[in-house]
Amino acid sequence: MTTTTGSTYWCELAWLGGESAESGVVVEVEDERIAGVEAGAAAPPTGAVRLDGLTLPGFANAHSHAFHRALRGRTQRGGGSFWSWRERMYELAARLDPETYFRLARATYAEMALAGITAVGEFHYVHHGPGGEPYADPNETGKAMIAAAREAGIRITLLDACYLHGGIGEPLNEAQRRFSDGDAEAWATRAEALAEAPGSRIGAAIHSVRAVDPDSCATVAAWAAAGERPLHAHVSEQPAENEACLAAHGATPTGVLERAGALGPRFVAVHATHLSEADITGLGDSGCCCCLCPTTERDLADGIGPARALAEAGATLALGSDSQAVIDLFEEARAVELDERLASGERGRHDPVSLLRATTRDGHACLGWPRTGSIEPGATADLVSIGLDGVRLAGATPDSVLDAAVFAATSADVERVICGGREIVRDGAHVGLDVARELRDSIAEVLG
Numbered sequence: 001m002t003t004t005t006g007s008t009y010w011c012e013l014a015w016l017g018g019e020s021a022e023s024g025v026v027v028e029v030e031d032e033r034i035a036g037v038e039a040g041a042a043a044p045p046t047g048a049v050r051l052d053g054l055t056l057p058g059f060a061n062a063h064s065h066a067f068h069r070a071l072r073g074r075t076q077r078g079g080g081s082f083w084s085w086r087e088r089m090y091e092l093a094a095r096l097d098p099e100t101y102f103r104l105a106r107a108t109y110a111e112m113a114l115a116g117i118t119a120v121g122e123f124h125y126v127h128h129g130p131g132g133e134p135y136a137d138p139n140e141t142g143k144a145m146i147a148a149a150r151e152a153g154i155r156i157t158l159l160d161a162c163y164l165h166g167g168i169g170e171p172l173n174e175a176q177r178r179f180s181d182g183d184a185e186a187w188a189t190r191a192e193a194l195a196e197a198p199g200s201r202i203g204a205a206i207h208s209v210r211a212v213d214p215d216s217c218a219t220v221a222a223w224a225a226a227g228e229r230p231l232h233a234h235v236s237e238q239p240a241e242n243e244a245c246l247a248a249h250g251a252t253p254t255g256v257l258e259r260a261g262a263l264g265p266r267f268v269a270v271h272a273t274h275l276s277e278a279d280i281t282g283l284g285d286s287g288c289c290c291c292l293c294p295t296t297e298r299d300l301a302d303g304i305g306p307a308r309a310l311a312e313a314g315a316t317l318a319l320g321s322d323s324q325a326v327i328d329l330f331e332e333a334r335a336v337e338l339d340e341r342l343a344s345g346e347r348g349r350h351d352p353v354s355l356l357r358a359t360t361r362d363g364h365a366c367l368g369w370p371r372t373g374s375i376e377p378g379a380t381a382d383l384v385s386i387g388l389d390g391v392r393l394a395g396a397t398p399d400s401v402l403d404a405a406v407f408a409a410t411s412a413d414v415e416r417v418i419c420g421g422r423e424i425v426r427d428g429a430h431v432g433l434d435v436a437r438e439l440r441d442s443i444a445e446v447l448g
């Protein structure tokens, strides 16, 4: 990695949080933080690193399962549903060992770096060996994810997921045994042994109300509260989850989590697709974040979540690549708006700047990285520059460039990425890894 300690950058255009981009922005970086920001410099100061095009803060991918990357292009035939896709995913999970999992995750995180992602929330549940036998170090796979992110040059919040049941009132199947610690206390003991380090944080996750009973949800929520850690959960991705939960507990998944003490500003409801009015009010009133994963939700035929209603109710929004159907946060961001246009017959339910906030500041905050995801003094020095010379964005002006980026850019337009003051992508290539080769080799290794 190239260290750029004490660097000065000059951005042709940069988004500083306002309604449009600023021209000629000088960004002073000291160590891993931004020391100063000043717009209006017509030319780069002497010695400054020139960032052409549009510079944005680093992107946060708030919901990822790294190993799902190996499923890309391998589940698109034969029809089915979320539930039949899940069988294919379990077959893949059964094939992982700590070494192959590490290499696949490193390649996947490096693909994220190329897409402008500087922090990932890894929702991690493949904890143990086949049949549920713990590895010599019970946190071996979680530590492999942290090492993978470090080598890819991005930050990680390891969201260690509690996973105890095969469904509500159902035993674990053979594939799911790897995910379980037996009970929530054993989960907490294992999670407690994970240490944070520069560039990595440890958060908690309740896999879902399918996999975690209400008492165990309360145990996980209490552990997260004691350490003031982020707490994430898959919530109402499918109607069948709601039906089973209502039948068993007399409450929706959000209601069960609320009773368990999970809701609040550190809580992130992932998907939040099939919600009742009361769920939306509850998530909004308690200041939760809702992480939408639109490319996965469309890939798995989940449905379109009530993102605007959640935002109006007071929830913040974040974005995740989840199943890695694609890794492109521009696509996730515009899908929040475009999917709702299709469903509602209305345009402009989410403005481009609010979608950029979900991609950057609010995404980082829900992963436990404050003062990250904005270009301002004191913030972490994460910069993503987008080329404007390509066919997708050519013709953009300072007034139109943010909207053009949100609605037409792709990951392929990302030219340069700086994470914590260190350059990880230059000229559209990762500085340390041949990412396509790493992906090809690690996927072949896992699929055997």
Ligand SMILES: [Zn+2]
Binding pocket: 063, 065, 123, 234, 270, 322, 323
């Ligand atoms: Zn997920």
